[in-house]
Amino acid sequence: MDEQPRLMHSHGVGMAGHPGLAQHMQDGTAGTDGEGRKQDIGDILQQIMTITDQSLDEAQARKHALNCHRMKPALFNVLCEIKEKTVLSIRGAQEEEPQDPQLMRLDNMLLAEGVAGPEKGGGSAAAAAAAAAAGGIGADNSAEHSDYRAKLSQIRQIYHTELEKYEQACNEFTTHVMNLLREQSRTRPISPKEIERMVSIIHRKFSSIQMQLKQSTCEAVMILRSRFLDARRKRRNFNKQATEILNEYFYSHLSNPYPSEEAKEELAKKCSITVSQVSNWFGNKRIRYKKNIGKFQEEANMYAARTAVSATSVSAQGSQANSPSTPNSAGSAGSFNMSNSGDLFMSVQSLNGDSYQGGQVGANIQSQVDTLRHVISQTGGYSDSLAASQMYSPQGINTNGGWQDAPTPSSVTSPTEGPGSVHSDTSN
DNA sequence: CTCTATGATTGACT
């Protein structure tokens, strides 16, 4: 035998063979003979089959008619039976899918970057963390840092708006589908489990859209971050005032141009830069000065002259609190002040009798020298004769490149060794 | 465009 008749029988689709259907037929008032019933059922099926081809209003009307049809409950039962069979085969397909590792990764990253998770606090904390990761220098409120924060919060805002939109759309769509299914459940058998399944399918679809959103958000954050990190290397020259302050300190501490931590902080504050930048600057300056003293001599002269003038005026006022060359005037280290005065003296001394070409610079400040000597002797800047003798060592640099190792003082009486002829090791 | 100056980074050293 072929499949069709057997199916019809076993599923009760055979009109006469189905008990429920038969009963309804008997209960019914219309069909009295078999031919008429057949006609009737065929008619209904035909209507159902063609319902999709009709216009909405037409279909609605037809649906209503069908719902009220006397044969409807019987048909419903038949569908229920068929359903029971097919659902079994579907059931195997639905499985609990494990949490997507990629989604977890994205979630974790968004959380770490402060895009997802709790409001504001997390965002700025993450930005600060990113800034710190950028080299420890960015921890201060630099323009780039705030820029980064602003951009990140922008991304965060977009992300949340979109996420909310998706969630809303998802809920709306789910509600819509559920309503639809509930309504349909009047004409065809739909179990709650099926609705549940449909809902989970919808949710899965929407979460895949959400994943795309998360992915693009992550990309945006990465791009922003890489730009921010690249900005580290973007060099911006310090402003003129900052350079002058740093140079003033450097040349007035030429024998020992190693500012203490406090001095660095003070300089950083004055120059509106970070302590690290101050350290960088001094590191660069020392090495470059040492490599080419001749080149820096003019600069040294200029700052020495300036400091001399400053010192003179300080002396006149009987105060040194406002001297830019005494960042440690608070008095944290006595030796600091002492070397300060000594360095001034040294710088001027080198001017005094050098064979340097720009002799007129020296001549210009020649008058300052005596004043300065006077000032220094008055303030007791170098009561220690050893310290004074060190000053005369040409910039106090030894062949090992050491400033810190006490350089062998050439001679107090021979300060005339020109900076240009300091050492052969300067030719680098 | 090239060249120099200069701030930042890196690795070795103490």
Add this chain to the structure above:
DNA sequence: AGTCAATCATAGAG
């Protein structure tokens, strides 16, 4: 940890 030395990368002048 602080420094030196070499190097990178860019700003700015020409």
